[in-house]
Amino acid sequence: MGATAEQYLQQLDTGRRSDLPETTAGTLRLDVRDNGSTDHWYLTISDQQVQVARSADEADLVVGADRWVFDRMVNGQLHPGVALLRNELTVQGNMQLLMLLRRIFKGPSGARHPRELGRAAMAARASGRSAAGARGERS
Structure with a gap:
């Protein structure tokens, strides 16, 4: 298996990302559940850049799932839309930002x-x- 969601988010490049739309801005909070506890990751997206912090602050979109779901999304093995349809993740807020996860998380190796x-x-x-x-x- 590839990187975990935590490893990926810790090393996420905060430089300019041409794969993100120039006009998209917003905040996402990822609530990663594991063994009865929840880790919170706060992503701020603006000017084709992603800033990552550990925070439980309110966000434009809150995405919650078990750790294995985020791990599979990070490694390109699970599309966020598919996970949503399978009830493997929950979302609350601006749904348009959900598809940004597909751009932020890398795809499968060699994709x-x-x-x-x-x-x-x-x-x-x-x-x-x-x-x-x-x-x-x-x-």
């Missing part, structure tokens, strides 16, 4: 964004056509 895959496929087709065209002109 690539669909747009990146599409661009690579288009480039491969274009280079294949130009090579075939060049061969045809020489014949």
Whole structure:
């Protein structure tokens, strides 16, 4: 298994993240339940940056789940929307911020964004056509 949610959040890069929408701002509190206790992680999102703190302060969106659910989301093994539909996590507040978790948490190892895959496929087709065209002109 990869990193735990706690390990990931502790080392989360606070620099600019181009994968976050420029206009999105808000606060999320992650309530991570384990063995009868709850750890609180407070994420502040603004200007494509994420600041992480340990706090139980009120937030625009509060997401609660067992530790194993957050661990699976961090490792790209569980989409937040799927976890919500399975009642594996609870949310209260601005639901639009829920999908930011998918961008904040890394995907599975080796995963690539669909747009990146599409661009690579288009480039491969274009280079294949130009090579075939060049061969045809020489014949």
